[in-house]
Amino acid sequence: MLFTLCSSSFVNKMGDKSTPLLAVLQLLRKYNLKGTEEILRKEASLGDAEYENLDLPEVELASILTAHHTESDPYSYEFAYESLKKFIENSLDIYKYELSTLLYPIFVHMYMVLILYEHxxxxxxxxxxxxxxxxxYYQEDLKKFSIVKNKDQIKGNELAEIYSSNKFxxxxxxxxxxQLKRFLHEQKTTVIINIINNHIQIEVHDGPGRSLAQIRATAGGMLGEATRNENRTKVYYGLLKEPDIQLPPVPVEDEEETEETPDKPKKKKAKKDNIFMKKPKSDPNAPPxxxxxxxxxKETDxxxxxxxxxxxxxxxxxGPDSLPSICFYTLLNSGHTAICADICDDSTLLAVGFNNSTIKVWTLTPVKLRGMKSAEKLQDIDREAGDVLVRxxxxxxxxTCRTLFGHSGPVYKVAFDPFKNLLLSCSEDSTVRLWSLQCWTCLVVYRGHVWxxxxxxxxxxxxxxxxxxHDRAARLWATDHHQPLRIFAGHLSDVDCVQFHPNSNYIATGSSDRTIRVWDCLTGTQVRIMTxxxxxxxVLSFSVCGRWLASGGGGGELMIWDISTGLPAATLPPAHTAPIHALAFSRDGTILSTGSLDCSIKLWDFTAITEEVSGEEIGNNSTVQKDDRFLLRSFPTKNSPIKDLHFTRRNLLLGVGSYEGSS
Amino acid sequence: MGDSDFVYGSSLSIDSMKVIAESIGIGSLGDDAAKELADDVTYRLKVILQDAMKFMHHSKRQKLSITDIDHTIKSKNIEPQYGFLQPDSLPFRFASGGGRELHFIEEKEIDLSEILSAPPPKVPLDVSVRTHWLSVDGVQPTVPENPPPLTKEIQKLESVDPISKLNKPTNKDAAGKPMCGKAARLKASESVHVKQLATHELSVEQQLYYKEITEACVGSDEGRRAEALQSLACDPGLHEMLPRMCTFISEGVKVNVVQNNLALLIYLMRMVKALLDNQSLYLEKYLHELIPSVSTCIVSRQLCLRPEMDNHWALRDFASRLMAQICKTFNTSTNNLQTRVTRLFAKALQCPSQTNNENGVGPSMVTTMKESEKTPLASLYGAVQGLAELGPEVVKVFILPRVRWLGERVEGALSGLGGADRQAAGNLKQQLLKVLAPVVRQLRQPPDLPEEYKRDYGYLGPSLVQMVAKQRSSPAGGGGGGAVAVVTCTPPLVPSAPSPSPSPSPLQSHSHTFSTKTVETVATRNVVISASPTPQSPAPATPPPQKFVIVASQQKPPQAQPASGASHIVVHSSQPAIVRSQNVQSVVVTSGPAGAAPPQKVVVVGMPPQAAPPASSAPASAAHPSHPPLVQTASHPPAVASSASQVSQAPVSVVAKPVFTRGGGGGAPQPPPELDDLSHLA
Structure with a gap:
């Protein structure tokens, strides 16, 4: 069998047998011991090329040489780890919990070093x-990592690469x-110091030591916690002004977003003054x-x-006293084939992506789905007619149902555009496709992702x-470009979900590395990292006001984040027993609904959650576990895992699930 | 391997590698090479599996499928594995031999021509969308599309440990009831909740539903009845109404047995069947009401007005199947349900000689003998049927030893004069043969000699020989046990008169009854039990026999009972009466004018823990020798009130309702027999 595991940039520093030799050579050269250097070079039969490239950094050199020393003594690791553990256990409570976060990275790297030296x-x-x-929360990673049992496997292993090429x-x-420094000085062996120097980034903060609960609230990322500096950028989380649309019967257009996209001519400046009248009301946190x-x-929009x-x-x-009604759409005869679902904004269409590469669109109203006339017939139509769109x-x-064919792999997500003309879908075949809901054909295939x-x-x-x-990146596209406008790289593992901020200026991504990152669409930089x-x-969902972000995880946990600070606002007690795959805020932002593979929909009192947070001092102590008074109600279905949730404009909750037979 | 090895995963063994190597033709794989390979393959397999998990998660599944692995392999640029497309998991087969054990996937050779010539498989059903309300203003409606509001486990927990419900009154997750508005405020304030226990308050909708369902179930419209039964069998939210439903059934059976209303009994049994079929109900709590009702319908002496015409046998068969279903579903080692039911039926079959042999203890022996000797044939039929449904083993142990005696009874009745008796005996004989033949066939070796059969089985021997011989010759009947044969012979359960008769069939007569009922219901909220001939009654000239149902739920062991004098009930009445007795050892019911030809029917249904029939310990003096035991005739019909007063001397509770006075008003124009909705009885 031939495996080409996705190895990319792993710098094989220590694994190579010649590395210690190179380090020694460099040391000899440093002290100008030419004769010995020459002999060693000959004996090791090193090529000139390697010899010329002797520029290992000082720290690296030291670590290699000291590591080389301890190589002979695998017991020193166990001993060192135990002494570190003992030191942490015996330290005062105010330091204990913070220090204990060191244990996991040191443990992992010790294991890796032991493997590297073939013990x-x-x-x-x-x-x-x-x-x-x-x-x-590290056990899952540990299980994945534990499959690495010898030196060769470190190369190309996803987790091993992440651990060795990034700092925890x-x-x-x-x-x-x-305290830690003092302890390390007293130690005889240098194994821990080496690991800390090479693989751990210690962020010192001025506050008092944090409690266990505080640490638990932000711990759990694949590479530890987010540093504070990373979240200092200001995020304009406010909403843009609503386009000024008078209610029909006088449907006056007019939007304030006057900046035109390159391909669209600017027009209509006349209404400007109208906009100025509205300006004072705008959100101070809103972006320009x-x-x-x-x-x-467009007019139709x-x-x-x-x-x-x-x-x-x-x-x-x-509110808690007036809960929404839930209308549930069950997909029958779908078994495990239905993967994802989406309901369009005005709740008239339902799209479902299937395992067998197809997409089906159902109409949820008596209005039937109609296709467009053929090109020849279209020519005959009077384009100036008022009802041209109907004609x-x-x-x-x-x-009542139309099927879209085109993908060559399971369709993992479908999404209706806000104006119900277009449908996007993404698939295992590494493409994103844009479909027209008028001619029911594929318009564009966006290639860019590799996986x-x-x-x-x-x-x-x-x-x-x-x-x-799967390629660990998120991409920003415009429908009229076949290449992405931005590539957001930084996640350490698969990017599993993506969500636009309501003001379109930011996107949030959630990943298998257990972090959520928020990216600025304008600059392409990462502005928040949340662990x-x-x-x-x-699944991710921004609140209606734009300040909060709700996220649902694989373990059924639900968290609320404050975008303004990048800190968790609430960790809701685990109510679901299976991954959450659907989140929806009610249109007035008071109720949060979650749908999970455990076949239940739960409603949460979002007003109470946010009030609680703003009542407290937003900061470290806001991260206490909340009890279950936020959970309003739970509605089980009959063995239909929830694929999608959607609030209609009138606040009726729609759920979609596929019935998987009586268990 | 210790447990610790499995904390962070297991690995392929060297032996596996060698076996795999052999399978591709490499005979001698060195240990080192195998070890190296095993490690590497383990690692690579795990990498693939870890990635396949991602595909599984994104397909929103919780079970890894073969396609996930295919996609992973594809994403790693490896040629995928072909031929493993299977909707479900591939079963591993196990084989051992030559000191080695193997697990393998069985690959069957597929004949292509067969596939080509076979008709194309059915096109799978297309995906469709179905809409329903999961919640209406925060309350989950109990429709079949939604899961039952209280799962069986919770219902069970509630019945086993009612405190748990008190402790957790806001079971938001399960109940789906709103906890808002007034209730929430009440809870929030410091009000003291005194009692919240098992009060099943029915909402107006539920009351309406109950009324509709019960009316439809016993009404005349077969279409509506089918719908109602369907609803009972499928609806998930019935548990709150269950106590009332069960009471409805048990009271209904009591009343209609007395009235010999076959059609209604059948309807009620169909309700029981529907409730049993409902997956979401926890019926254990109500078995004490259902089992007596069902067993009444099996062994009651008379279930219809004209035993010689009506097909009450079908009801007995149906109820027997219900009983078997109950036993199968609810039997546990603690409630010993099946044992108790078996014992109940077996007692009815007790023959005198058997009694002597089996429990020749004390004074009860005599009465048992006398009583069982005269057990009506219909009851015998029911008991046989009831036992037969419980399986061939039961037949072997309980019916076979008594076949000689049963044969005597059949012989006696067949040679007798009574038309009904003759028919009953014929039926019983048929039934016995059908039940026994498969068992006997299993027991005895082929040479079937009529003499031997005659010797062993008495009167039924010769017929049995024929039956067995027939079964032996027909291979089709070979596999079936006794139960199978029984099931096939059961006549269809159609609640209508089997033969044309000048009088209206029970169905018709009662449809009439029910058409008048609704008016009555409003006027009087009482059960009217009237056995005197009604204007609609088919045979107004001769008063039909009176029937009594005595349901004795004997709760105490016999020795704990009061002195014998106080524990007998004597009821004299020309009217039917339901006597519900507790702590009673004997029940004597006398009734009817002396001239009434058919014997009085007394059904005694007891569910004592020891399963001793309530009358078994009655003193011999209670039974008049010249009359059927337990029944004395009174020359004049006394008023029911007087019977009640007599009864009141004994420590029994008689279901004394205004009913009786009504029935007693002999001269007054009788209202048609009616069955109220009984809801007030609950």
């Missing part, structure tokens, strides 16, 4: 002895770090409306928007969309 049996013993006592972040208070060029609305506003005025106000549709074929694409999302304003996939999830993140 495989010692490594296995070491793993068995200390592995089970690591934090529960540990946050310590100033006192705790000085032209920060990201947004598309101009405005009609749609107007309809939405009218609907919104009729919506039910929800160009075929009258005869009317279906399966897990998620795709529209910008709330249309035109832009974001995709994320605290203990399992992969499968």
């Amino acid at each position: 495989t049996t010692h490594a296995a013993n070491f793993l068995e002895k200390f592995g089970p006592e690591q934090e529960d 972040v540990v946050q310590l208070s100033r006192d705790a770090s000085s 409306s032209d920060r990201i060029p947004l598309p101009e609305m 405005k009609l749609e928007k107007g309809k939405a506003l009218r609907e919104a005025s009729k919506r039910v106000h929800l 160009m549709m075929e009258e005869k074929d009317r279906d 399966p694409v897990w998620a795709v999302r529209w910008s709330p304003h249309g035109h832009y969309f974001a995709s994320a996939g 605290g999830h203990k399992s992969p993140i499968f």
Whole structure:
């Protein structure tokens, strides 16, 4: 069997047998011991090329040489780890919990060093002895990592690469770090010092030592906690002004997002003054409306928007005392074939992506799905006619369901555009496809991802969309470009989900490395990194106000994040027993609904959650576990895992699931 | 391997590698090479599996499938594995031999021509969308599309440990009831909740539903009944109404047995069947009501007005199957349900000689003998049927030893004069043959000699020989046990008169009854039990025989009972009466004018823990020798009130309702027999 495991940039520093020799050579050269150097070179039969490239950094050199020294003594690792553990256990409570976050990275790297030096049996013993006592949220990683049993396997192993090429972040208070320093000085062996120097980034903060609960709230990332400096950038989390649309019957257009996209001519400056009148009301946290060029609305889009506003005025106000009704769409005969579902904004269409590469679109209203007329017939139509949009549709074929063929692998996500004309889908075949809901054909195939694409999302304003996939990157696209506008790289593992901020200026991504990152669409930089999830993140949703981000994880946990600070606002008690794959905020932002593979929909009192947070001091102590008073109600289905949730404009909750037979 | 090895994964063994190497033609794989390979293959397999997990998660599944592995392999640029496409998991087969054990996937050779010539498989059903309300304003409606509001486990927990419900009154997750508004405020305030236990308050909708369902179930419209039964069998939210449903059934059976209303009994049994079929109900709590009702329908002496015409045998068969279903579903080692039911039926079959042999103890012996000797044939039929449904083993142990005696009874009745008796005996004989033949066939070796059979089985011997011989000759009947044969012979359960008769069939007469009922229901909320001939009654000239149902739920062991004098009930009545007795050892019911030809029917259904029939210990003096035991005739019909007063001397509770006074008003125009919805009885 031939395996070409995805090896990319792993710098094989220590694994190579000649590395210690090179280090010695460099040392000899440093002290100008030419004769010895020459003899050694000959004896080791090293090529000139390697000899010329002798420029190992000083620290590396030291570590290699000291490591070389301890290589002979595999027991020193176990001893060193035990003494570190003892030191941490005996230290004061205020330091203890922070210091204990060091244990896991040191453990992992010791294991890796043992493997590198081919003490495989010692490594296995070491793993068995200390592995089970690591934090529960690292066990999953540890299981994955434990398959590495010899030197060759380190090369190309996903986790081993991540651990060796990145630094694990540990946050310590100033006192705790000085305690640690003192301890390390007293040690005879240098193994721990080497590991800390090479693989651990210790962030010292000035505050007092944190409590266990505080640490647990933010711990869990694949590489430790997020550092504070990374979250200092200001994020404009406010909402853009709503386009100023008078309610029909006088559907006046007019949007404030005047910045035009390159391909669309600018027009309509006349209404400007109208906008100025609105300006004082705008959110102080909102980005300038032209920060990201947004598309101009077409006439039809405005009609749609107007309809939405009218609907919104009729919506039910929800709260703990008035829970929404839930209408559930069960996909029958789908078994395990249905993967994802989406309901369009006005709740008239349902799209489902299937295992067998097809996409099906159902109409949820009596209005049937109609195709467009053929090109010859379209020519005959009077383009100036008022009802041109109606006329160009075929009258005869009317279906309640249409199937879209094109992908060559399971369809992992489908998404309707805000104006119900287009559909995006992403698939295992590493493409994103754009479909027209008028001619029911594929319009564009976006290639860019190399591996399966897990998620795709529209910008709330249309035109832009974001995709994320197995290649550990998220991409920002515009529908009229066949190449991505931005590539957001930084996640250490698969990017499992992506979500646009309501103001279209930012996207959030959730990943298997258990971090959520927020990226600026304008600059392409990472503006937030949020740790605290203990399992992969499968679904994200921004609150209606734009400040909060809800995330659902593989273990069924639900977390609420404050975008303004990048800190977890609430870790809700685990109510679901299976991965959460659907999240929806009610249109007035009071209720959060979650749908999970455990076949239940749960409703949460989001107002209470956010009030709680803003009531407290937003900061370290806001991260206490909340009890279950936020959970309003749970609605089980009959063995139908929830694939999607959607609030209609009038605040009726729609759920989609596929019935998997009686168990 | 210790447990610790499995904490961080197991690995392929060297032996596996060698076996795999052999399978591709490498005979001698060195240990070192095998070890090296095993490690490497283990690692690579695990890498693939870890990635396959991602594909599984993104397909929103919790079970790894073969396609996930295919996609992973594809993403690693490896040629995928072909031929493993299987919707479900591939089963491993096990084989051992030559000191080695092997697990392998069986690959069957597929004949292509067969596939080509075979008709194309059915096109799988297309995916469709179905809509339902999962919640309406925060409350989950109990429709079949939603899971039952209380799972069986919770219902069980509640019945086993009612405190748990009190401790957790806001079971939001399960109940789906709103905890908002007033209730929530009440909870929030410091109000003291005194009692919240098992009060099943029915909402108006539920009351309406209950009314509709019960009316439809016993009404005349077969279409509505089918719908109602369907609802009972499928609806997930019935548990709150269950106590009332069960009471409805048990009271209904009591009343209708007395009235010999075959059609209604059948309807009620069909309700029981529907409830048993409902997957979401925890019926254990209500078995004490259902089992007596069902057993009444099996062994009752008379279930219809004209035993010679009506097909009450079908009801007995149906109820027997229900009983078997109950036993199968609910029998546990603690409630010993099947044992108790078996014992109940077996007692009915007790023949005198058997009694002497088996439990020749004390004074009860005599009465048992006398009583069982005169057990009506219909009851015998029911008991045989009930036992037969419980399986061939039961038949072997309980029926076979008594076949000689049963044969005597059949012989006696067949030679007798009574038309009904003759028919009953014929039926019983048929039934016995059908039940016994498969068992006997299994027991005895082929040479079937009529003499031997005659010797062993008495009167039924010769017929049995024929039956067995027939079964032996027909291979089709070979596999089936006794139960199978029984099931096939059961007539269809159609609640209508089997033969044309001048009088209306029970179905018709009662449909009429029910058409008038609704009016009555509003006026009087009482059960009216009237056995005197009604205007609609088929035979107004001769008063039909009176029937009594006595349901004795004997809760105490016999020795704990009061002195014998106080524990007998004597009821004199020309009217039917339901006597519910507790702590009773004997029940004597006298009734009817002396001239009434058919014997009085007394059904005694007891569920004592020791399963001693309530009458078994009655003193011999209670039974008049010249009359059927337990029944004395009174020359004049006394008023029911007087019977009640007599009864009141004994420590029994008589279901004394206004009913009786009504029935007693002999001269007054009788209202048609009616069955109220009984809800008030609950």
